[in-house]
Each structure stands twice: as structure tokens, then as C-alpha cells.
Amino acid sequence: MEFGYSDRCNALRQQLTEFMEEHVIPRDRLWHKEVKAGQYPVSFMEDLKALAKSQGLWNLFLPSLREDEPGQGLSNLDYAPLAEIMGRVFWSSEVFNCNAPDTGNMELLHMFATPAQYEAWLKPLLAGEIRSAFCMTEPDVASSDATNIQTSIRRDGDDYVINGRKWFITNAAHPNCKIMIVMGKTDPDAEPHRQQSMVLVPRDTPGVTIVRNINILNHFSPEGHCEVRFENVRVPAENLLGTEGDGFMMAQARLGPGRIHHCMRSIGQTEVAFDLMCDRVQERKTFGRHLAERDTILEWIARSRVAIEQARLLVLKTAWMIDQGGARSARKEISMIKTLIPQMQCEVTDRAIQAFGAMGLSPDTPLGDIFTWGRALRLIDGPDEVHLRSIGKMELKERGKNLGQSLKYLYTE
Missing domain, CATH: 1.10.540.10 (Acyl-CoA dehydrogenase/oxidase, N-terminal domain)
Known part of the structure; x- marks a missing residue:
């Protein structure tokens, strides 16, 4: 390795x-x-x-x-x-x-x-000429299980007609957002993982309404994490991405590398919080001594560095595994970093805020935004609990192949 x-x-x-x-x-x-x-x-x-x-x-x-x-x-x-x-x-x-x-x-x-979709949408995206949105999560269901989504994508002659509500749709408020990939149900009677499909919906299609741009805690994102309403939105049948029933599979293909990218960026954000903390404790005094002279602060710094290095190594291992065998071969590791990195980001940033004192709560530093984003990532691309459940099930399944092997280490007669 x-x-x-x-x-x-x-x-x-x-x-x-x-x-x-x-x-x-x-x-x-x-x-x-x-x-x-x-x-x-x-x-x-x-x-x-x-x-x-x-x-x-x-x-x-x-x-x-x-x-x-x-x-x-x-x-x-x-x-x-x-x-x-x-x-x-x-x-x-x-x-x-x-x-x-x-x-x-x-x-x-x-x-x-x-080929037509490539020319119309992928080429300008690769050139950075337009922006896009991915519409999967919904306010009325637990969208961490994508089989729950309720948005309807109904075939009507040569068109698809879309009805539903989505929310926390990143980029939807960006002025350059021109295309949305919308996930919904084309066949509610199919087996659960074959009910969903994806269609390409131009942002200016009649019936698409940006209801609001939702703040994450108190953090405002100008590109938007929006609630979007689709009311009798009609698009040509050739706007189907892939084939009908492939929506769940495509969502999984998309989310694997995406989760990696989030974790990589989070480590960079955490390094900023760590750097700020290290500088702050060497210049700030309380009760006549620099914070850096106090054992508690030194322990914060040490534990933070250890946590960051551990997280980075696991992310690199996961990236290597995806390169070697695809996202499916690294399913457990992807879930592991998805639960580890946001927690680590929150813990390190919390220490940095504490070291700064009241200033750490103010907009004079990026610490509030870094902490907020770490907390948000515990829900984005699947909540911690879903990933931990997956890790536990995969671990026990692997252990099942050698069930009882550990018993030989017990001190029993």
C-alpha cells in the first residue's frame, strides 16, 4: 500500500x-x-x-x-x-x-x-462558463436513504413532467447556475432501488421556483443552499440522464468521490483553525502568563496535531483505494472518513475558539465559519449515524468469515 x-x-x-x-x-x-x-x-x-x-x-x-x-x-x-x-x-x-x-x-x-447532453452542459461546465445544481434531498423525508425521495418524474408523451420539493440545493442561487440534475421517481412500483431516475432541468424552465436560500446555522452562502419547488415542470424526454431506474446507482457513483473531496477540503480548513490557535496562544496572556505556557493548551495543540495527521492518512488511504479499485472497493473507508473528519474539524476548531476567547465567537476570524461547516458535514452526504451503521454492518460481515477465531484468546478452561 x-x-x-x-x-x-x-x-x-x-x-x-x-x-x-x-x-x-x-x-x-x-x-x-x-x-x-x-x-x-x-x-x-x-x-x-x-x-x-x-x-x-x-x-x-x-x-x-x-x-x-x-x-x-x-x-x-x-x-x-x-x-x-x-x-x-x-x-x-x-x-x-x-x-x-x-x-x-x-x-x-x-x-x-x-453526445447532445455533453455538448449542451458538460463542455460549458468543464470550461467554467456555467454553474450547476444537484437536486436530491427533500424536506419531507429522510433523504439519507435516497429510496425515500418523493419527487415525481412522470413520462407524458415526448416529455417528462416533474413535481416535488427539494431543499439544501447548493448553487441554486448562483446567478450562473444554468442546469439542475433532478432525482425523482419514474416508477414507484419498481423494486426500491430501481424506482429513481435523473433528468436534466434547465434552471429557467417554467415551474422551477427558488423558494428561499437557507442559512446553515448563521452562515450565509451566496451561491445558495436552497429550497426549490418543481410544479409541473416539463422537459423533453431526451433530458433523461442515463436510463430509467438508474438514478440510485448514479447517485452512489457521484457521492463516493464527492465525500472524499469534502473531507480533503475539511482538513485544509482545520489546518487554518490549528494555525490560528497556535499563533494566538503564543501572543495572548491571561493572569500574567502566555497561554502557550499552560499544560492544558499544550495538550490541546498536541491532540489536535495527532487528530489532523490521523485523519489525513486515512483520507489518503481511501483515495488510494478508490484509485486502485473504484469507490465500491473503499465503501467502508469512505464512510469512516465521512464520520471522522467532521468530528475532528469541530473538535480542533472548538479548541481554537476557546483559545481566542470572545474574539473566537466574532466574525473577526474564520473560526465560526470553519466550525459551522464541520458541523454541517455531519449531515451533508449522509448523517454520521447512517455511515456508522454501514461501517458496523460491514465490519461484522467481514468478521463472520472467521467467526469464533478470537475465542482462543480467552482465559477459560
Whole structure:
């Protein structure tokens, strides 16, 4: 098992770090200022995207590229540390066309689009000319089990007619969002995992309504985590993605790498919280002593570093496994990092907030946003409990092959 960084990866890490230091981080305050003033997309985004594309820092997430497609064709293992670097600034992934949910949608289209769908939607997405949304989760059911979704996709002659409600739909409020991939039921009478299909719905189709942009706790995302209503939305039958009944399978294919990407970015965010904590405790004094002189604080720093390193290694192992055998071969590991990393992010960031004192609760630092995002990830792409249940079942199934072997270690006569 080998998951060290390749020479190509190390070169891109250096290039990406320099780009972030020179062009992205200096604009972070301006990004927040413009968004707060209601200017979105921000004034400098297209210039940064053009610069990143010109330097080859583009579509880094997509491992399989055709000859005429822009990107690097990196493995998941090579992409992992790059996503971590991008994760240090919340909005920076868009600069490199590596932002969710566009990444997952591009992967779906790459695997299942017809030639016409490829030309209409995937090419402009790969070029960073448009944005997209993925509409799966619903407010009235537990969407962590995708077989629960109730949105209806009914065939009517040469069209599909869509009715339903979705929510927490990322990107739906982005002015450049032009296409939505909508998951719903085409055959409610089929077996549970064959009831669902996906259709491509242009954002401006009559009957599509953005009801509201939902804050996550008190965090506002200008691109949106929206509630969306579909009322008698009619699209041509050729807008079907893949074939009828493949919706659940395609959702699983999309979510595997997506969960990896979230975890990679989370480690980058956690490193920011850790860096801020380490600097703060060396300059802040309480009762005449620097915080860094106190054993409790040193323990916080040590436990945080150990937790980050453990998390990173498990993410790299998982990325390596996906590269070797596909997402299905790493199902348990994907669930493991999905439960581990958000918890780790919350714990480390909580220590950083405590070290900052009242300032850690204010918008003067990114700690509130980092903590909020860590907490949100305990629900995004499946709640902890669902993944832990899967891990437990897989573990016992594997143990079943050697049932009773451990009993020989018991001290009984």
C-alpha cells in the first residue's frame, strides 16, 4: 500500500500554494466585503479563473479526461493534497473549477451524458462558463436513504413532467447556475432501488421556483443552499440522464468521490483553525502568563496535531483505494472518513475558539465559519449515524468469515 505524494503532485502542490498566497488569500477580505454588500459573483472571480486556467490549475478533480478536455487528469491520491490547499479558503475551489456540486455533476455527465447532453452542459461546465445544481434531498423525508425521495418524474408523451420539493440545493442561487440534475421517481412500483431516475432541468424552465436560500446555522452562502419547488415542470424526454431506474446507482457513483473531496477540503480548513490557535496562544496572556505556557493548551495543540495527521492518512488511504479499485472497493473507508473528519474539524476548531476567547465567537476570524461547516458535514452526504451503521454492518460481515477465531484468546478452561 503506497500513498505518498508523487513528483507531479508535489510540483502542483507548490504551484497551487504559490497561486493561493499571491492571488487568493489577499482577496479573501474583499470577497467577504463584496458578498456582504450584495455583489455576487464577486468582481474578480472571472479574472482569477482565467489566470488559474492559463497556469494549468484547472479541473484538477477529474481523473479521467478526453484529449480535448481541459484539466490535469489527476488520480484521487494526487488530488487529495491539492483539495486540502484549496480548502484553506472557503470560496477558492471555484477559482480552479473544483467546486461542489459542479465537480460531482461533471463526473455524472462524464459517465452518463449523451453526445447532445455533453455538448449542451458538460463542455460549458468543464470550461467554467456555467454553474450547476444537484437536486436530491427533500424536506419531507429522510433523504439519507435516497429510496425515500418523493419527487415525481412522470413520462407524458415526448416529455417528462416533474413535481416535488427539494431543499439544501447548493448553487441554486448562483446567478450562473444554468442546469439542475433532478432525482425523482419514474416508477414507484419498481423494486426500491430501481424506482429513481435523473433528468436534466434547465434552471429557467417554467415551474422551477427558488423558494428561499437557507442559512446553515448563521452562515450565509451566496451561491445558495436552497429550497426549490418543481410544479409541473416539463422537459423533453431526451433530458433523461442515463436510463430509467438508474438514478440510485448514479447517485452512489457521484457521492463516493464527492465525500472524499469534502473531507480533503475539511482538513485544509482545520489546518487554518490549528494555525490560528497556535499563533494566538503564543501572543495572548491571561493572569500574567502566555497561554502557550499552560499544560492544558499544550495538550490541546498536541491532540489536535495527532487528530489532523490521523485523519489525513486515512483520507489518503481511501483515495488510494478508490484509485486502485473504484469507490465500491473503499465503501467502508469512505464512510469512516465521512464520520471522522467532521468530528475532528469541530473538535480542533472548538479548541481554537476557546483559545481566542470572545474574539473566537466574532466574525473577526474564520473560526465560526470553519466550525459551522464541520458541523454541517455531519449531515451533508449522509448523517454520521447512517455511515456508522454501514461501517458496523460491514465490519461484522467481514468478521463472520472467521467467526469464533478470537475465542482462543480467552482465559477459560
